Amino acid sequence: MPNHSADRIARFQRLIVVSLIGLALGFLVVLQLRSQAAVARTLASQDNTSVALLINDLNRANNQLIQQAAALSQQETQLRQALTAGGADAQAISKELQTLREVNGTTPVHGPGLQIRILGSLMDFELQDLLNSLRAAGGEAFSLNGRRMISSTSIVSRGNTLLIGGQAVSAPLVLSVIGDPEQLEPAADLSASSLQTRVQVDIQRKSDLTISEVINARPLIYAQLGR
Amino acid sequence: MTVLASVSLATFLVTGLAATQFRSQPLASSNRLARDEALRQSVNQLSDQNRALKARVQALQAQVKAGEDESARRSSAVQQVKALLDEQRAIAGLLALHGPGLTILLHDGVDPNDPADRSLGWTVHYQDLQDIISLLWANGAEAVAVNGQRIVPTTSFHYAGVNILINNANRLTGPYTVTALGDPSTLANGLGDPDQLAELKSRSRIYGLGLSWLRSTRLSVPAYDATFLVKNAQPLG
CATH class of the missing domain: 3.30.70.1880 (Protein of unknown function DUF881)
Structure with a gap:
């Protein structure tokens, strides 16, 4: 039961977030069509919708950076443990190589x-x-x-x-x-x-x-x- | 998720319609000032956090590299993998590069203040930057950066309101400098082709929007200031 209720709350939260983004985007489109002020690019002179969208993007980027830091930290620990044990961890390096090949599009x-x-x-x-x-x-x-x-x-x-x-x-x-x-x-x-x-x-x-x-x-x- | 998408789309349309139909009631000026201040404070806090997180990512990258260098000294098998890794890092934009190339300068023109012209054609849009960059790739550019931000395989451009954002919410503001490494003549000829960037060049003539380029024998582009995470794509086979 608690799981079911948590699931419902999570779904409701997702609905709210998506609605808010839809709301912001709706205003944004109108804003871009109508506003000559669309060129005011210093923070102080920006409209609040632009600032709110910037907050949304900064939050998302910061969450990704936190995940990147966690992955790098794990990789560093793995390398260090192997070095401390007197060896070398080829697996950690191979994994990174594979990730970059995927990013670069050089592997299926x-x-x-x-x-x-x-x-x-x-x-x-x-x-x-x-x-x-x-x-x-x-x-x-x-x-x-x-x-x-x-x-x-x-x-x-x-x-x-x-x-x-x-x-x-x-x-x-x-x-x-x-x-x-x-x-x-x-x-x-x-x-x-x-x-x-x-x-x-x-x-x-x-x-x-x-x-x-x-x-x-x-x-x-x-x-x-x-x- | 279909429900979410429908709700999103419906909200988007309804709000757009509402925004065109109604003017919002002005808030009491004290409330408005407090809200404006709070929003801008949030941006400043999140931007500080963004810088600190990038510094942390870069410090960890340096530690990982030190661990890899040490591992490569101990094992020839690791050394071989590391050579391949360094090659992929250079391609991905994780290493700073230098060489000959082209610097492209771009800035807003003059607002015609013409009620009949609401095109905003006098401003530089992210699409203009992306068109230039795409043309540079097509003409053999080996590395590209905009205002010191390296273009990497995952880079996307978009607007957050009036802000042009790329790579982990980096805000680009004019004037814009695009740096491309490659054969300066080939790159310059690509941009100079009258069939390319025709719309941007026409706006440059009409509105005085700045578009110029300069060949150089030595330019540099910085490394990407973060790293990559792949969560869903798996190697085949």
């Missing part, structure tokens, strides 16, 4: 996420904004029509053609994103609501998506290590 991955089908073509800024929202909602790996994407993958419109990493992609667009579906879905829904005035968007949750494409990292030719 699988996991829960969303598959978003867009029955029409998008302009570069529309795709950028969809990716911005999904990354901010914790999207970890992306592929579009079988092409792996990270933030350094160029997205450029040339006329009505969408070029991803210099290669043309055509409709229908199928975007696979791995991450927590609970977080990704509201972000995808909001983006879809603006796209759907023009193109049909179908969002499906997947318990296990595979992204087998990888990015061939370009060797550094001009850039060198160090400041």
Whole structure:
């Protein structure tokens, strides 16, 4: 019974949070359309909605930084324990290598996420904004029509053609994103609501998506290590 | 979650509608001042916490690196893995880099104060920065930073109200400096192509919005000021 009640409270809290974000975003859209004051970028001269949204983002970022610190702390302990015991922990280093390969898109991955089908073509800024929202909602790996994407993958419109990493992609667009579906879905829904005035968007949750494409990292030719 | 999404969407639409229809009743000025002050104080506190947490993350990164260096000295197997790790770190933006490249300067233009022009075309939007960065990647940029913030594989741009945020709620304010490492001529030719950034270039002419670039033989970009967590994606096989 207590679990059931806690569950109900948690659901209610989630509902409140989502409603508040919806409320803030509703005002924000109007604000951006109407307000010439939208260029006041010093904190003192900002409207309260902007400040409230900034608080929301700072809270989220700080929570992520706390989690990063906890993971690094654990990694450091693991390395130190092995060193104290007179050895070396290859496993901790291999785990970090794997994480970076996933982040850099240089290794195939699988996991829960969303598959978003867009029955029409998008302009570069529309795709950028969809990716911005999904990354901010914790999207970890992306592929579009079988092409792996990270933030350094160029997205450029040339006329009505969408070029991803210099290669043309055509409709229908199928975007696979791995991450927590609970977080990704509201972000995808909001983006879809603006796209759907023009193109049909179908969002499906997947318990296990595979992204087998990888990015061939370009060797550094001009850039060198160090400041 | 579908219910949550529907509630969110409905609230968003209803609130937007309400905001266009009604003007809110002004609060008593003393209440308003207190609320404004409290909100700004929260931002300052959270920003202080954000800086402290980044410093903690960076200190821990240095400790982890020291542990890895020591481990690599003891084991040749670890040494091999660590060489691969350093390579991936450089790609991910976790290491500072220097080299030739291009510095792009961008600043707001002049408000035309024209009731018929409410486009805000005279201001720099995050989409402008993202278009420039995408074009730099397309022209072989090897590393990019904006106002000292490294662009990493997970970087996203968005507005929080009037604030442009990237990488763990870093607030970008104008004037903007984009630094790209790569072949300066190729990068400059990419930006100079009249078919690229056509809308931004037109706004630059109309509103005096600043857009210029400078080739350099030596520029530097800082390392990303945090790290990466992957919770859902698993290696395949």
